[in-house]
Amino acid sequence: MKRAFPALLLALALGRVQAADTPFEFADAATEQRYHKLAAELRCLVCQNQSLADSHADLAQDLRDEVYRMLNEGRTDEEIVGFLVERYGDFVLYRPPVSGTTSLLWFGPLLLLLGAGVVWWRMGRARAPAAAPDPDEAAAIAALKRSRNEES
Amino acid sequence: MRFIVPLAIFIVLVVVLAVGLKLDPRYVPSPLIDKPAPEFTLTRLADPAAQVARQDLLGRPLLLNVWASWCSACRIEHPLLVELARREQVEIIGLNYKDTREDAAAWLKAHGDPYRDSIFDPEGKLGLDLGVYGVPETFVIDAAGVIRYKQVGPLTPEVWQQEIKPLLARLAQPRP
Numbered sequence: 001m002k003r004a005f006p007a008l009l010l011a012l013a014l015g016r017v018q019a020a021d022t023p024f025e026f027a028d029a030a031t032e033q034r035y036h037k038l039a040a041e042l043r044c045l046v047c048q049n050q051s052l053a054d055s056h057a058d059l060a061q062d063l064r065d066e067v068y069r070m071l072n073e074g075r076t077d078e079e080i081v082g083f084l085v086e087r088y089g090d091f092v093l094y095r096p097p098v099s100g101t102t103s104l105l106w107f108g109p110l111l112l113l114l115g116a117g118v119v120w121w122r123m124g125r126a127r128a129p130a131a132a133p134d135p136d137e138a139a140a141i142a143a144l145k146r147s148r149n150e151e152s
Numbered sequence: 153m154r155f156i157v158p159l160a161i162f163i164v165l166v167v168v169l170a171v172g173l174k175l176d177p178r179y180v181p182s183p184l185i186d187k188p189a190p191e192f193t194l195t196r197l198a199d200p201a202a203q204v205a206r207q208d209l210l211g212r213p214l215l216l217n218v219w220a221s222w223c224s225a226c227r228i229e230h231p232l233l234v235e236l237a238r239r240e241q242v243e244i245i246g247l248n249y250k251d252t253r254e255d256a257a258a259w260l261k262a263h264g265d266p267y268r269d270s271i272f273d274p275e276g277k278l279g280l281d282l283g284v285y286g287v288p289e290t291f292v293i294d295a296a297g298v299i300r301y302k303q304v305g306p307l308t309p310e311v312w313q314q315e316i317k318p319l320l321a322r323l324a325q326p327r328p
Contacts, residue, residue: 045180045285058250059285062276087283089183119157126154 024068031071038067038080043092051094182283182302189216189297190281197248197256197270204271209293213300213323214243215316216291217267217307218279220251221259223287229306230263236312237266242320246270249279249287292316294323 026032039053046057052064063084070080081093090096098106189206196202209216217233219226237244246267248256253272260270273279282291285304292301301319303311 048177062280066280086183087281088285089181089283091180119161122157 024064027072034077035068035071038071038077039064041094042067042081042084043094045088045091178286179304180285182299184283184299185302187299189291189293189299190278192271192278192281194271194273194278197246197253197272200253200272204269206297208269209245210297211295212243213292213294213320214245214268216245216247216282216293218247218249218282218284218287218289218291220249220287221255222251223249225306226288227263229288229308230266232307232309232312233266234264237268240317243268247278247282248272249284250274250276290316292319292323 024035026035036053040051042052042063044050044052044055044057044060044063046059047055050057050060052060052067066083067080070083075083084092090099090102096102096105189209191206193203193205196204215236219230233244236242244266246269248270251272251274256270256272260267271278276284282289288306290303290307291299294300300323301316303316307316
């Protein structure tokens with residue numbers, strides 16, 4: 001078991017390297033950086049919670065090849081993203097543009113926060129009058145406190 | 153009265169979650185609907201020397217069925233395609249996706265060939281242009297070469313009856 005552990009760690013580390021490793025060769029570091037940025041921002045359609053960079057799906061590999069090919073053709077990031085959006089829709093983007101269909105996605109959390117704020121404010125207001133007890137109650141409480149103090 | 157607000161929130165939550173449960177998270181709406189089918193020049197599955205191109209798809213509405221011999225879900229929908237080709241007024245074109253000619257031909261021989269024509273796309277180039285992400289996929293393309301409908305996953309009798317058949321009937325009518 002003790003010996004198995006380093007082996008397991010090594011396997012995990014190698015797996016990590018393999019997943020991050022790309023068989024592509026880049027003309028320069030800037031292009032490589034652009035490739036990694038694009039692959040991280042584009043979403044794999046088969047395993048939808050992974051980016052192209054993370055996914056081992058065949059389709060992700062195909063799309064990585066396409067991105068690499070287009071980078072080498074000298075296309076801009078916008079053109080490459082546009083190419084994929086034309087075919088797969090905004091779905092391939094982890095940061096979809098603000099539009100009619102994505103407005104709920106973008107502003108939903110803000111709406112929820114606002115709603116929670118309203119509820120919180122209303123609850124605070126509903127409780128506020130209770131903070132000032134009526135005179136009879138105040139007198140009763142004071143009497144109770146006094147009697148307690150005398151006891152101790 | 154004080155229970156109204158929590159009750160309202162609860163009801164809204166239930167409705168939102170119920171709708172969410174019914175939605176298919178794997179469904180990706182295609183941006184290609186009502187767009188012209190992409191240009192391509194590939195070869196016929198049965199004949200590496202015979203070219204087939206976009207213009208061969210024009211002139212009549214048809215189904216373009218994307219399939220592969222390695223695709224297990226394709227086997228599920230295939231009997232329906234065979235039956236449609238035999239019994240219904242519909243032309244089905246096969247797009248063999250990322251496959252080999254040998255495997256594809258053997259598969260068609262074993263399971264039946266419903267396709268009027270089969271396009272061979274070993275690298276998935278046309279598949280990429282069609283935004284294919286999960287075979288089988290089926291497109292309805294009208295006479296002008298415009299994509300009218302896309303089904304991701306196996307075709308079912310319900311989808312045929314409720315979506316594709318009425319659509320084909322509409323497409324068959326001459327335009328005003």
